[in-house]
Amino acid sequence: MTNVLLDAHLNAKLADFAGSSLDGSPLLVVVTKSHRRPGDTCCVEADISAFASTLYTIVTGQSPYHDLSDYKIDERFVHGSFPQTDSLGPLGKLISRCWRDEYPDSKSVCKEIQGMC
Template identity: 30%
Template sequence: MQDARGSSRDVARVLAHVHGKNVRHADLSGRNLLLDADRRILLCDFAGSSINGQAATVVAEDGYRHPSESEYTGPTLRCEIHTLGSTMYEIITGKEPHHDSDKEAAGRLLEQGEYPDVSKVPLGEVVRKCWAGALESGAEVAQEISRCLNGIVGRQVWG
């Protein structure tokens, strides 16, 4: 599980780097992540991305994208952080959000504000904050994950 948590932090850091170059990926999910020989996360498939404020030509898939159409047509940072939360959920659980529903139904569930229960998912509170719009950047998400990981390590060492 430590690898999944670390990978989640790595995805957040990669996304922060991409955003720092004024790029919005627009289609973040596990299917657009690669691992290199050192098990570092690489983000791929920028074909439809927004660069320097240009409109993206793709949107994130149902079950990942922000439920508000006004958010994902940009795509906004809030939309990107929302899809980061869904991607983290996928990395940690090995399942897509609302994996028991078809894609369209998963999208409708998010539109209705119905998200998977993350109360028992490692880093679930960080995922929930991404979905709720409580975290504003990939760097902030990575910092939040680091705080959680430091707390986990501290509890393991100190009792």
């Protein structure tokens, strides 16, 4: 996870937006498989799913599917077979819901996170 940096106060800062698209044009970079679901990478659902994978990595210390090949990772995402998050409590439930596209937008994800505090 090289795109999330910490400042002196341990606040997370996002870096490396080379894969960003402001106008919907195709990405010119390859997204890490464990954080990219198959299909369109320039949509809200893809961003929310990548956010969930980042949270999973922070909480568990390992990327989702860390022990699988890229092909197997794609296969798991396509079939909706995600890593177990039950032991992660409310945050695990949030991660799972993000992977399953149960949030219509990022505001809904933020509202859920705020409710945990």
